[in-house]
Amino acid sequence: MTKPKPIIFAVATLLALVYLNERVLFIEEKVASPHDNILSEKEIQDGDTGKEVPGRTASVKSSSHYDAGILQSPPEGSVSAKRRARKNYNSIQIAISYYISNSSSESAEISENTESGELAGDHTILNPTDRYRDYEIDYSNQLFGWVKESTRILSPDSWHLLMSYEFLPEVSRILLGCGTIMEMNKPAETFHYLSGNNVFEVIGRMSSNVHEISHGYSRKDIFRYVSENDLTIEMSDEGRRLYLSPSESYLITFPGNYLFPASRLSQVIPENRQTLRYKTYITGSTSSQVHGVLALLDELNAYFLGSRFRYEMLDAYKIAGPTEAEGFLEWVSGAQGTMGAFFEMDYFILEYLLYMKTNHPGRYEMLRADKSFGDAWRAVRTSYGKLVYNYFSTLHKEKDAINDSGEYELSVEDNRLWISKGGSGSYNSRLIISSAMDTLIPVLNSDRFREIEQDFAVGLAEGTIYSDLPDALNPSI
Numbered sequence: 369m370t371k372p373k374p375i376i377f378a379v380a381t382l383l384a385l386v387y388l389n390e391r392v393l394f395i396e397e398k399v400a401s402p403h404d405n406i407l408s409e410k411e412i413q414d415g416d417t418g419k420e421v422p423g424r425t426a427s428v429k430s431s432s433h434y435d436a437g438i439l440q441s442p443p444e445g446s447v448s449a450k451r452r453a454r455k456n457y458n459s460i461q462i463a464i465s466y467y468i469s470n471s472s473s474e475s476a477e478i479s480e481n482t483e484s485g486e487l488a489g490d491h492t493i494l495n496p497t498d499r500y501r502d503y504e505i506d507y508s509n510q511l512f513g514w515v516k517e518s519t520r521i522l523s524p525d526s527w528h529l530l531m532s533y534e535f536l537p538e539v540s541r542i543l544l545g546c547g548t549i550m551e552m553n554k555p556a557e558t559f560h561y562l563s564g565n566n567v568f569e570v571i572g573r574m575s576s577n578v579h580e581i582s583h584g585y586s587r588k589d590i591f592r593y594v595s596e597n598d599l600t601i602e603m604s605d606e607g608r609r610l611y612l613s614p615s616e617s618y619l620i621t622f623p624g625n626y627l628f629p630a631s632r633l634s635q636v637i638p639e640n641r642q643t644l645r646y647k648t649y650i651t652g653s654t655s656s657q658v659h660g661v662l663a664l665l666d667e668l669n670a671y672f673l674g675s676r677f678r679y680e681m682l683d684a685y686k687i688a689g690p691t692e693a694e695g696f697l698e699w700v701s702g703a704q705g706t707m708g709a710f711f712e713m714d715y716f717i718l719e720y721l722l723y724m725k726t727n728h729p730g731r732y733e734m735l736r737a738d739k740s741f742g743d744a745w746r747a748v749r750t751s752y753g754k755l756v757y758n759y760f761s762t763l764h765k766e767k768d769a770i771n772d773s774g775e776y777e778l779s780v781e782d783n784r785l786w787i788s789k790g791g792s793g794s795y796n797s798r799l800i801i802s803s804a805m806d807t808l809i810p811v812l813n814s815d816r817f818r819e820i821e822q823d824f825a826v827g828l829a830e831g832t833i834y835s836d837l838p839d840a841l842n843p844s845i
Contacts, residue, residue: 441687441688442511442514442567442687442688443510443511443513443514503531503534505517505520506559511564511566511567511570512559512562512570514567515562515567515570515571515574515684516559516574518571518681518684519574519677519681522680522681522683522684523676523677523680523681525613525614525676526578526673526676526677526680528613528614529578529581529582529585529611529673530558530559530577530578530581531558532585532589532611533554533558533581533584533585533588533589534558536554536585536588536589536592538553538554539551539552539553539554540552540588540591540592541591542590542591542594542595542601544600544601552587552588552591554584554588555583555584555587555588556580556581556584558581559577560577560580561573561576561577561580561581562574562577567688568685568688568698568702571678571681571684571685571688571702572678572702574677575674575675575677575678575702575706576674578673578674578677579670579671579673579674579706580670582611582669582670582673582674583666583670585609585611586608586609586610586611586666586669586670587607587608589609589611589617590607590608590609590619593609593619594619601621605621605622605623605624606621606622606623606624606627606659606662607619607620607621607622607662608620608662608665608666608744610665610666610669610744610748611669611673612669612672612673612747612748612751616747618740618743618744618747619740620662620665620738620740620741620744621738621740622662622734622735622738622741623734624659626728626731626734626735627658627659627660627661627662628660628724628728629656629657629658629660630649630650630656630657630660630661630663630664630716630720631650631651631657632723633650633716633719633720633723634650634651635723636719636722636723637650637719640807641715641807641808641811643711643712643715643802643803643804643807643808644712644802644804645709645712645713645716645804646712649664649667649713649716650716656716660720661717661720661721661724661735662741664713664716664717664720665717665741665744665745665748667713668709668710668713668714668717668745668748668749668752669744669748671706671709671710671713671752672710672748672751672752672755674706675703675706675707675709675710675752675755675756675759676751676755678699678702678703678706679703679755679758679759679762681699682696682699682762682766685698685699685702686699691775692770693770693773693775693776696766696770697785697787697798700763700785700798700800701798701799703759704798704799704800704801704802705802707755707756707759707801707802708801708802708803708804708805709802709804710752710753710755710756711804711805711807711808711809711812711834712804712808714749714752714812715808715811715812717745718812718816718817718820718821721735721817721820721824722816722817722820725819725820725823736823736824741824742824742825742826745824745826746824746825746826749826753837756801756837757836757837757840759801760800760837760840760841761840763780763785763800764780764843767779767780767785774790775789775790776788776789776790777789777791780800780841780842781842783799783800783801783803783805783806783841784797784798784799784800785797785798785799785800800841801841805837805838809834809837809838812834813834
């Protein structure tokens, strides 16, 4: 038998590399498997829990429409003539934080929140490679392209999550402890949940997209992480790898047969605490009925990531609005729902653990002994609490600046932002944070969950504990 000539191998290898490169640059069109969609801002306001399947746009490779660091006005087709007339605010200089590593780098840039030499979570720095940074945004839909570019500039941690997910393989495989090979497909494309007909709708759906993609990432990145770190997962284990930032992620595994459906909490949650998301995550048919408290923690983290994105997009709202003030009001309207999810999801986790401690003490002690769950919950809880606090603080600063301009008169009272234009004396209002905060703070501040918080060492940071947040919302009271 004659040996194949080396040139044949060379040609075959070249063709394979070209093919693989095209697979990286162009994501194939496919139908994503359904996932537990979050409640959109419209659903928050209207109580509509119907799920929307967003459309897709053609994949077109295009160079960036914006200079790095410059966030410009949205495309003309998405804004009114009044917005386009704002010549004095066509662009804004934004400081961009890239987390870039390459083979020649001696050190990596880390988020300012990370102390030098000390990393949180599993001590893995998820720095994008050059291909993350050079990812070319699809401008076949200019409005979508503008929101993506704004995300890259204003919310770099959100963009890093999306790009980390983008470059995960379509199919991931892992060898379980029992010798079985498990594989998982990507549940959705990176921007599958992006939709909308105007700039504010698209920003809102990008928040939902960040939320949903974080779920896919938390399930799929386990395969990469476990393989690269020579770890073992058993067939019976349920796991998540929660992303908070490029420098902070948490791997959690726990025997799935020791978890129970969240629907059991309907026995202990009274009607007056059944907030908006109760029917979705406690009595609904979501993953919390299969994966219990791990799914609830995954949801808490996903709502945090979506809320952080929305918070960081304030400048995009101000650019897109007819005036900065009106853009700010749209920001408040969009942020209030997901900021309020902090109280709901944390409350559900606390009730779940209290039920587990009371009815399944052995399982509770196993979970308590697994430091990874407590570490992850503490990190997400603390980060989310600080975010809500910062949201209130920023809201007051923006309110005061608008009042100084004389364009509007704004005031805060009873969890509402009251608005009057030009001293007209006619007021309307916007909800600042969903009513879940007022509903749940009494029980969250009570002694009901003190032992749980002590067992898992998940106390909130000073200034962001539940009893302090109403003061941050109403500092004059």
